[in-house]
Amino acid sequence: MKKFFLEAGPVLRALTRSRAGAVLIALQCAITLAILTNAIFIIQDRVRQMARPSGVDSENVFSMRVKPYKPGFNLANDIDRDMAAIRAMPGIVDAGVINSLPLSEGGSSGRIYQSPDIKPGDGQFTANYYTDDHSLGSLGLKLVEGRGFLPEEVKRGDRTADRGEASIILSQTLAKKMFPGGGPVAGKTLYTDDGTAQHVVGVVERLQAPWISFGELEQAMLLSQYRLEPAYLVYVIRSQPGQRNALMPQVEKKLQELDPDRIIRSPRTQSEIESDTYASYRAMAVILGTVIVLIVAVTSLGIIGLASFNVNVRRKQIGTRRALGAQKGDIIRYFLVESWLITTGGALVGVGLSFALSWWMVNTFDLPPLDWRYVPVGVLFLWVLGQIAVLAPARRAAELPPALATRSA
Amino acid sequence: MLQMTHISKVFRTELVQTHALRDFSLNVAEGEFVAVTGPSGSGKTTFLNIAGLLETFDTGSYRLDGQDVSHLDDAARSRLRNEKIGFIFQGFNLLPDLSVFDNVDVPLRYRGMSGGERRRRIDKALEQVGLASRAKHLPSQLSGGQQQRVAIARALAGTPRILFADEPTGNLDSLMARQVLEMLEEINAAGTTIVMVTHDPELARRAHRNIHVMDGQVTDFTAFAAAQTERESLAA
Numbered sequence: 001m002k003k004f005f006l007e008a009g010p011v012l013r014a015l016t017r018s019r020a021g022a023v024l025i026a027l028q029c030a031i032t033l034a035i036l037t038n039a040i041f042i043i044q045d046r047v048r049q050m051a052r053p054s055g056v057d058s059e060n061v062f063s064m065r066v067k068p069y070k071p072g073f074n075l076a077n078d079i080d081r082d083m084a085a086i087r088a089m090p091g092i093v094d095a096g097v098i099n100s101l102p103l104s105e106g107g108s109s110g111r112i113y114q115s116p117d118i119k120p121g122d123g124q125f126t127a128n129y130y131t132d133d134h135s136l137g138s139l140g141l142k143l144v145e146g147r148g149f150l151p152e153e154v155k156r157g158d159r160t161a162d163r164g165e166a167s168i169i170l171s172q173t174l175a176k177k178m179f180p181g182g183g184p185v186a187g188k189t190l191y192t193d194d195g196t197a198q199h200v201v202g203v204v205e206r207l208q209a210p211w212i213s214f215g216e217l218e219q220a221m222l223l224s225q226y227r228l229e230p231a232y233l234v235y236v237i238r239s240q241p242g243q244r245n246a247l248m249p250q251v252e253k254k255l256q257e258l259d260p261d262r263i264i265r266s267p268r269t270q271s272e273i274e275s276d277t278y279a280s281y282r283a284m285a286v287i288l289g290t291v292i293v294l295i296v297a298v299t300s301l302g303i304i305g306l307a308s309f310n311v312n313v314r315r316k317q318i319g320t321r322r323a324l325g326a327q328k329g330d331i332i333r334y335f336l337v338e339s340w341l342i343t344t345g346g347a348l349v350g351v352g353l354s355f356a357l358s359w360w361m362v363n364t365f366d367l368p369p370l371d372w373r374y375v376p377v378g379v380l381f382l383w384v385l386g387q388i389a390v391l392a393p394a395r396r397a398a399e400l401p402p403a404l405a406t407r408s409a
Numbered sequence: 410m411l412q413m414t415h416i417s418k419v420f421r422t423e424l425v426q427t428h429a430l431r432d433f434s435l436n437v438a439e440g441e442f443v444a445v446t447g448p449s450g451s452g453k454t455t456f457l458n459i460a461g462l463l464e465t466f467d468t469g470s471y472r473l474d475g476q477d478v479s480h481l482d483d484a485a486r487s488r489l490r491n492e493k494i495g496f497i498f499q500g501f502n503l504l505p506d507l508s509v510f511d512n513v514d515v516p517l518r519y520r521g522m523s524g525g526e527r528r529r530r531i532d533k534a535l536e537q538v539g540l541a542s543r544a545k546h547l548p549s550q551l552s553g554g555q556q557q558r559v560a561i562a563r564a565l566a567g568t569p570r571i572l573f574a575d576e577p578t579g580n581l582d583s584l585m586a587r588q589v590l591e592m593l594e595e596i597n598a599a600g601t602t603i604v605m606v607t608h609d610p611e612l613a614r615r616a617h618r619n620i621h622v623m624d625g626q627v628t629d630f631t632a633f634a635a636a637q638t639e640r641e642s643l644a645a
Binding site for chain 1: 488
C-alpha cells in the first residue's frame with residue numbers, strides 16, 4: 001500500500017502533462033458518481049417505501065365488489081345475509097364491509113380537529129374508512145388501545161349516513177399527531193370538517209391511507225358508519241393463513257348462489273392491490289437500475305479503453321521500465337495508481353455534482369434530499385470499479401518483455 | 410564480470426526458425442571496455458539483450474558478476490537488472506512525460522530507496538553529466554546529446570557494476586557523439602565495466618577490446634584483424 005501511494009507523485013505529474021484522455025474519463029467518472037448516488041438513493045427510498053407495512057394482514061385478506069341489478073334490491077338485507085354466509089364458511093376468519101382499502105388508490109379523506117371551533121390550517125389530514133363492527137377482524141388490524149366497534153355503534157343508510165356522529169378508531173400515527181401529549185386516547189372526542197363530533201374508541205398499531213402519494217400515508221381512521229350504495233362498498237374477507245387463494249373462488253361462488261341477480265366484481269387479494277399500486281415504484285427502480293448498470297458499464301469500458309490505449313502507445317516505455325528493473329507488479333501498480341488518480345479526480349468533481357443533482361431533483365420533482373452517506377460509498381465504489389477495470393490492461397502491460405526497450409518502435 | 414559459455418538463442422515463428430546466437434561464448438573482465446561490432450542481423454542486439462537479462466536464452470550458461478543467472482525467474486532478473494546493470498539506449502528511452510529528475514529517479518524507486526537517498530544520487534548523477542540545472546525540464550526540451558546524458562545519469566545513479574550501451578551515439582551528431590564517448594570513458598576509468606554495441610568502427614577503436622559478431626557467433630575482432638593482416642602480407 002505504501003508503494004502504491006509513493007508511486008502517485010510521478011504518475012500524477014506525468015498525467016498532468018498528457019491529460020486529454022484522463023480528463024475525459026475523470027469527467028465520465030464524475031457524471032457516473034452523480035447519477036449512481038442519486039439513482040441508488042431513489043431506488044433505496046422506493047424500496048423502503050414499498051417495504052412499509054400497510055397494517056392490513058395482506059397475505060390473507062381479499063376483497064370483492066357486489067353490484068345487484070334486480071329492481072328493488074335491499075342492500076342492507078343483502079349485506080347481512082352475505083356476511084353471515086361468508087363468516088360461516090370454514091377457513092374464514094372474518095368478513096365485513098368498507099368503502100375502500102389501504103393502498104387501493106381510491107377512497108375518502110378529510111381533516112380532523114381537536115375542537116369544534118375550527119380554524120383554517122388546524123387539524124390533521126386523515127384517510128377515512130367507513131366500515132362496520134367487523135373491520136378489525138376482516139382487515140387483520142392490530143388494536144393497541146381501546147376496543148373495536150360494537151354492533152350497536154354502526155350506522156348505515158343513504159348518502160348522508162356517513163356524515164353523522166360516529167365512533168372512530170385511529171391509526172397510531174394519527175393518534176400521536178392529534179394527542180402529542182400522550183396518555184389514553186380512547187374516550188376522547190375529535191371533530192370532522194363540519195364540526196361533527198367523532199368519539200375515539202380505539203387505536204390500531206398501523207393503518208395506511210389508500211394513496212401512496214398521500215403525504216400523510218400513515219394517518220387514517222375507521223368510522224363506524226357507511227353508505228348503503230354499491231359503488232361505495234367493498235366486501236373485505238380474511239382467511240386463515242394459507243387458505244386465501246382457495247377460498248376466493250368459493251366465496252365468489254357462494255355470493256353468486258345467494259343471489260344470481262348481481263355482478264361480483266374485482267375479486268382481488270390485498271397483496272395484488274398493494275403490488276399494483278407500487279408497480280410504478282418497481283418500474284422506476286428497474287429503469288434506474290438499468291441506467292446504473294449501463295453507466296457503470298460505459299465507465300468501465302472507458303477506463304479499460306484508456307488503459308488499453310495507454311498500454312499500446314507506451315509499449316516501449318513499459319519495456320524501458322522493465323529494463324530499468326521494474327517487476328511485473330511495478331507495471332501493474334503503475335496502471336492501478338494512474339486509474340486511481342483519474343477516478344479520484346472524477347470523484348472530487350462528482351461529489352459536488354451529486355449534491356447539485358440532488359438539489360435540482362428536490363426542487364423539480366419534490367424528491368427527498370440525497371442522504372450524504374451515499375456519496376462516500378459511491379466514491380469507494382468508483383475506486384473499486386477503476387481498479388477492477390484497469391486490471392486486465394495492466395496485466396497485459398506487465399507481460400510485455402523488457403527487450404522491447406532495445407527494439408525500434 | 411561477464412562469462413557466457415556456448416549460449417544459443419533461436420527465435421521461432423510458425424514458419425521459420427532463426428538462430429540469433431549459436432555457440433556464443435564471451436568473457437568480459439571487470440573494468441573492461443568492450444565494443445561489440447557486426448553487421449545488421451548478426452546477433453549483436455540479441456547478445457546485448459541476453460547479457461543485460463532482457464531476454465532469456467535456450468542453451469548454454471551465463472554468469473554475471475560471479476552469479477549464475479541462467480535459470481533465474483523474472484523477478485530475480487528484474488532485481489539484478491535494477492541493482493547491477495545500467496543501460497544506455499540508442500534512442501535514449503527517456504519517459505517523455507517525466508521530468509529529467511523523475512526519469513533518473515525511475516530505477517531508484519524500483520530499488521525501494523528512501524526519498525533522501527534517491528535525491529542525493531539523482532543530484533550527483535545529474536551533476537556528473539552536467540545537467541543539474543535541467544532537472545525540471547522535460548526530455549522534449551533537451552537536445553539529443555543532453556537526452557543521452559540524462560540516460561547516462563539514469564544509468565549511473567544506480568551505481569551499476571556493468572553498463573550496456575546499445576549504439577549510444579547512433580542518434581547523435583559527431584560533436585555530441587564525442588562528448589558521450591568521453592563520458593563513457595570517464596565512467597569506465599572510474600571502474601565500471603562497459604559493453605558497447607556499435608556499428609561505428611571509430612567508436613569501437615576507442616574500446617579496450619573489440620568483439621566481432623557474425624551469424625550469431627563471436628569472433629575476437631583484434632585476432633581476426635591480425636590474421637587478416639598476416640594473410641595480406643603473405644600474399645604480397
